[in-house]
Amino acid sequence: MFALVDCNNFYASCEIAWRPHLRGRPVVVLSNNDGCAIARSPEAKALGIKMGQPAHELRDLVRSGLVMCSANFTLYGDMSRRVVAILREQVPRLEVYSVDECFLDFRGIRDREAFAHRLRERVRRGTGINNCIGIAESKGLAKLANKIAKRGAGVVDLVDADRRNAALEDFPIADVWGVGPRWAAKLSAIGITTAAHLRDASPAMILERYGVTLLRTQRELQGTACLTLDEVEPDRQQIVVSRSFGERVEDHAAVAQALATFAVRAAEKLRKRGLVAAGVQVFASTDTFRPELRQHHPCRAMTLPTATSDSRLILASVHRMLASFLRRGCAYKRAGVALLDLARPSALQSDLFAPAVVGDDKLMALVDGINRRFGRGTAGFGATGWQARPTWGMRQRDVSPCYTTRWADLPIAHC
DNA sequence: TCTGGGGTCCTAGGACCC
DNA sequence: TCTGGGGTCCTAGGACCC
Numbered sequence: 434m435f436a437l438v439d440c441n442n443f444y445a446s447c448e449i450a451w452r453p454h455l456r457g458r459p460v461v462v463l464s465n466n467d468g469c470a471i472a473r474s475p476e477a478k479a480l481g482i483k484m485g486q487p488a489h490e491l492r493d494l495v496r497s498g499l500v501m502c503s504a505n506f507t508l509y510g511d512m513s514r515r516v517v518a519i520l521r522e523q524v525p526r527l528e529v530y531s532v533d534e535c536f537l538d539f540r541g542i543r544d545r546e547a548f549a550h551r552l553r554e555r556v557r558r559g560t561g562i563n564n565c566i567g568i569a570e571s572k573g574l575a576k577l578a579n580k581i582a583k584r585g586a587g588v589v590d591l592v593d594a595d596r597r598n599a600a601l602e603d604f605p606i607a608d609v610w611g612v613g614p615r616w617a618a619k620l621s622a623i624g625i626t627t628a629a630h631l632r633d634a635s636p637a638m639i640l641e642r643y644g645v646t647l648l649r650t651q652r653e654l655q656g657t658a659c660l661t662l663d664e665v666e667p668d669r670q671q672i673v674v675s676r677s678f679g680e681r682v683e684d685h686a687a688v689a690q691a692l693a694t695f696a697v698r699a700a701e702k703l704r705k706r707g708l709v710a711a712g713v714q715v716f717a718s719t720d721t722f723r724p725e726l727r728q729h730h731p732c733r734a735m736t737l738p739t740a741t742s743d744s745r746l747i748l749a750s751v752h753r754m755l756a757s758f759l760r761r762g763c764a765y766k767r768a769g770v771a772l773l774d775l776a777r778p779s780a781l782q783s784d785l786f787a788p789a790v791v792g793d794d795k796l797m798a799l800v801d802g803i804n805r806r807f808g809r810g811t812a813g814f815g816a817t818g819w820q821a822r823p824t825w826g827m828r829q830r831d832v833s834p835c836y837t838t839r840w841a842d843l844p845i846a847h848c
Numbered sequence: 849t850c851t852g853g854g855g856t857c858c859t860a861g862g863a864c865c866c
Numbered sequence: 867t868c869t870g871g872g873g874t875c876c877t878a879g880g881a882c883c884c
Contacts, residue, residue, distance in 0.1 A: 464852035471852070487851040504852085531884045613882050644858060646882075673854055722851060769853090 434568070434592070435662065436537040436549060437575040438520060438556070441563045441583065443533035444472035447512045448502045450561030451836045451844060460500045463488050466677050466827050467503055503829040511837045512560060519559045523552055528662050536575065538662050539568055549588040568592060572660045573653030576610040577601070577628060601654065604628040611650035616643060628654055668777065669706060674699040675769025678825040681720055683764045688717060689755055690818030691825040695770040696751045697814055700744040701804075703772055704797060709740040709781070709790050712773030713750045717759065720766040729763040734773065740781060743792025744800070747772070748816055768825075 440446060444462040449455045459477035461470040470477075470486045480494060491499060513532045520527055526538035542548050549566040556564050567578025568590040574597065581600055582589040591597040607617035609628050619642075625631050631639075632654040640648045649659045674695040682688055692715055703710055714734035720726055733754040741747065751770060759765065781789040803812040813819065834842035 466850095466852070469851055485851080487849090489850050492849090506853095534884080611882070615881065644881085646858065669855085671855080675853065677852070720850095767852095 434539040434542075434570060435572050435575040435658075436539040436545075436566055436568045437530075437572070437579045438516075438535045438537065438552070438564055438566050439579050439583075440516060440533040440556075441565060442472050442474055443513075443562070444504065444509050445474040445477070445502075446562045447509050448505075448833055449474065450512070451508075451833065455500055458498060458500055459494070460502065461491065462502045462504055465504060465829075466679060467501070467830055468677065471504065501831065503832040505833045505835065507835050507838050508833060511835075512562065515560050515837075516556055516562060516564075519556050520552070523555065526662060526664055528664055529666065536572060536662055545592070546588055546590050549590075553587060565589075569597070570656045571653040571658040573610050573650055574656065577604060577608075577654075580604075580608055597656070598629070601629040601632060602627060606631060609650065609654070611646065611653075616647065619643075668708060669775055671771055671773050671775060672699050672702050672706075672708075672710075673769060673771040674702070675716070675767065675771075676825075676827060677767045678765065679828040680824065681726075681764035681766050682825050683762075684824065685759045685761075687818075687824050688759060688765050688768055689752075690816065690820075690823060691768050692717070692751055692755065692770055693748055693814065693816035694818070695768065696747050697744050697817055699770050699772050700742060700747050700797075701801065703775070704742045704801060707777065708775045709742045709778050709792075710737065710747070710772035710775055711740040712736050713747055713754070714771040714773055715751055715754050715758070715769070716771075717765050717768040719763050727760075727763050729760045729765075731758050731760075733758060734771075736774075739787065739789070739791040740774075740776060740778070741790060741792040742794075743797055744814060746792055748814060752816070 445460045448462060449460060457476065459480050460474040461477045461482060462472040463469065464471045467488050469488055470482055470484060470491065473482050473484070477499065480499065482491060488501065491501065495501065509532060517529055517535060520535055520537065524537045528536040530536055539545060545568050549568060553564055553566055556562060565579055565582040566588045567575045567582050569575040569578045569592060574591055577600065578589040578591040591600055604627055606612055606620050606626050606628065607614070609631065612620065620631065625634055631651055634651065636648060636651060639651055652659050676695065678691065712734060714732065716732040718730045719728045721728070735750055735754060737746070737750060778790045783789045800812045804810065836842055836844050
């Protein structure tokens with residue numbers, strides 16, 4: 434028995450929670466580089482703004498009241514932790530599924546709907562974030578129940594068979610969790626246009642044409658829980674830091690600085706999770722939206738001689754791969770660094786003649802400590818260029834303050 | 849003027865091993 | 867008429883998720 438708590442328009446709700454004058458107004462949150470809409474308040478949806486719609490197509494709407502916010506992922510991450518903390522107080526077991534969703538173990542709860550309504554209200558009062566709850570026998574059905582709850586009821590319980598069947602009858606196949614655009618098109622072509630159709634389709638046919646993933650989805654729709662509540666987040670297999678640049682960059686030294694910056698960020702994330710990497714990959718890309726310009730999409734990877742989380746060793750490997758990596762006359766729009774083959778140091782196979790992990794943990798802990806205390810970038814590496822506004826930097830026109838994570842940005846209440 | 853970023857799982861095919 | 871059989875590892879590509 435699962436409940437899925439899903440925050441409504443999460444990023445937009447976070448912005449509105451701290452800027453109450455935005456309530457009732459159309460608000461969108463933009464992707465990095467202020468590129469496209471990644472979250473929309475209900476009022477923004479009502480204006481017909483689509484998910485992923487480019488920001489430049491929205492400029493005209495600003496004059497009629499649309500508010501566009503640059504993404505502030507620090508704020509959203511902290512708000513997410515607050516929502517989870519409130520839920521943890523109320524249920525013994527939960528899985529943080531994404532930044533704005535939690536699966537809860539709802540077994541043994543007597544009046545599920547009343548309990549869910551109280552839960553919703555607690556989250557709303559504690560964080561200002563509106564949310565909906567779907568309840569069912571499997572995660573897949575809880576997802577589906579949640580989508581129906583978003584239509585207005587707030588809480589939907591599909592444990593009752595009659596209610597579940599009715600819900601599946603008119604639930605579009607494209608909205609089913611685990612059915613993406615490709616499969617939705619293929620399924621529709623053979624007459625499977627609703628969740629009920631998929632539930633009743635031949636399992637052998639599903640397995641043969643789509644594989645075990647969709648077969649699992651089908652069984653979940655039938656009410657058989659194939660997915661479990663995973664309370665512990667599994668260790669990452671890879672960490673990627675990549676960005677589009679604010680403008681096209683032809684200067685290879687600038688791209689190298691960007692890659693060094695991403696490598697340092699990736700190493701920080703790696704250490705925060707207590708992992709080491711045994712592989713490093715670098716990639717870059719010219720502007721794919723301008724096919725008339727010279728295109729180049731270089732990508733290189735190497736295996737490290739010994740696993741590490743030391744920024745200096747990761748930087749050195751990036752530097753080595755950069756030799757004749759970029760092409761003269763190409764202007765790059767995006768680049769990234771990936772750390773691969775991640776592992777816990779304790780889980781590594783030891784070598785009779787060499788250490789299993791290399792690097793200076795004490796030095797890295799010191800650097801991380803300084804940056805935690807005095808702000809990111811206080812202590813760092815020369816290879817990153819060390820500029821306040823590098824040419825490859827992101828465009829961000831209107832970032833909200835980090836209300837909950839930076840002393841200087843603390844909101845002030847006037848009485 | 850310009851269209852994001854970060855993940856996972858599954859499968860098929862080739863290389864290689866005994 | 868004849869081609870062996872059974873296995874793992876790695877990689878690329880395709881699908882999905884938020």
